[in-house]
Amino acid sequence: MAIVAALVTMGGEARPLATRITTMAASLVSQLRRAMTAPETGTVHRTQVLLGAAQGRGAEPITVDIWHLAIDAHAPDGASRTPALLLYTPGSGKARTDNAATAAALARLGYVVIALDDIERMPGSAAAGVTPLLFDFTSEAAYHTTLVHADEKVHRQALRLVEVLDRLMALQRTPDRPAWLDDLPLDRVGAFGWSLGGSTSAEASVLDPRIAAVANLDGWLFGQAAIGAVRAPYLLLLSDFPFPSDADLDDPVAARRYEARLTRRDLTEEQRLVQRPGSLGMRLAGAVHENLSDLALGIGFWRSWTRVDPVRTKALIDACLAAFFDHHLRGTPPAGCLLRDYRAGGDQRFNTIAWPDPGAARAPM
Secondary structure (H helix, E strand, O other), X not given: OHHHHHHHHOOOOOOOHHXXXXXXXXXHHHHHHHHXXXXXXXXXXXXXXXXXXXXXXXXXXXXXXXXXXXXXXXXXXXXXOOOEEEEEEOXXXXXXXXXXXXXXXXXXXXXXXXXXOOHHHXXXXXXXXXXXXXXXXXXXXXXXXXXXXXXXXXXXXXXXXXXXXXXXXXXXXXXXXXXXXXXXXXXXXXXXXEOHHHHHHHHHHHHOOOEEEEEEXXXXXXXXXXXXXXXXXXXXXXXXXXXXXXXXXXXXXXXXXXHHHHHHHHHHHHHHHHOOOOOEEEEOXXXXXXXXXXXXXXXXXXXXXXXXXXXXXXXXXXXXXXHHHHHHHHOOOOOHHHOXXXXXXXXXXXXXXOOOOOOOOOOOO
């Protein structure tokens, strides 16, 4: 009865009740099948500490989680056998395992996925001057302070991501390197992240040309990535949020006004990025922000299951990431979401979505 009441009273939901009930039923069936499916075998998930130099910059250890195929396992039939590395950054303040299901899915396809925590979680973060990033849009001053702090945090995290790549290269040169690191190309890798981690991945590609392809899972851009510096092929996967109108940019409520301006600024640059050859933007029909992580699979987000099946949406995201990185890191022909005739239940290509002309009311930087 509580679930039915919630379905009826869920605020902001414009879809008919029957549609929400049908979507919830499909979500529950998918979740049940997922729970009853035996765990996938053939992949390894481990935690490892990457040591830095004995002194100087980057001396502190960095703990990462690693997903890769077991040494005696093989990628599925039809999957590329070319090894490739993907670096993952989580959402702001989140742990490196916030997209573990996606990391494991990519590892089953032969990728090595290495994830590190948000910088706020690193040991000694407070002593290093790292403070939690707060998105405060309650005034013009607070908005600009938020932009400055976000720029600083994203840049700092991007430097740390590059440092992980440097440490992997150093480890690969040692005689006792782990077997999964043998023959793994480190001069051409991919980076992806959820929320602020997506911006971190984009910023890291600006700092280091070894990062040859970037995927942003529903994150605002900050740092140099927000002002036209990204050159790498770029995949943007968006949740189904309303794009701000021109009127929203002058909303009388400051919090709504400045969030709309940041979103407009971001979408303006995102639109430019995804229109370049080899890049793509998709808005996932019905998806909420947490669908781009593992969080929406959890019972705590059951209300979102009336909007979209989280298991199906996760599978679409994983497949699109694989198609994008396969093409740019492994040289396979475009497939899946990269094809112009791709259709997946209402998902839209970003550059075909009708929204206000970004030149008509550009948000302040």
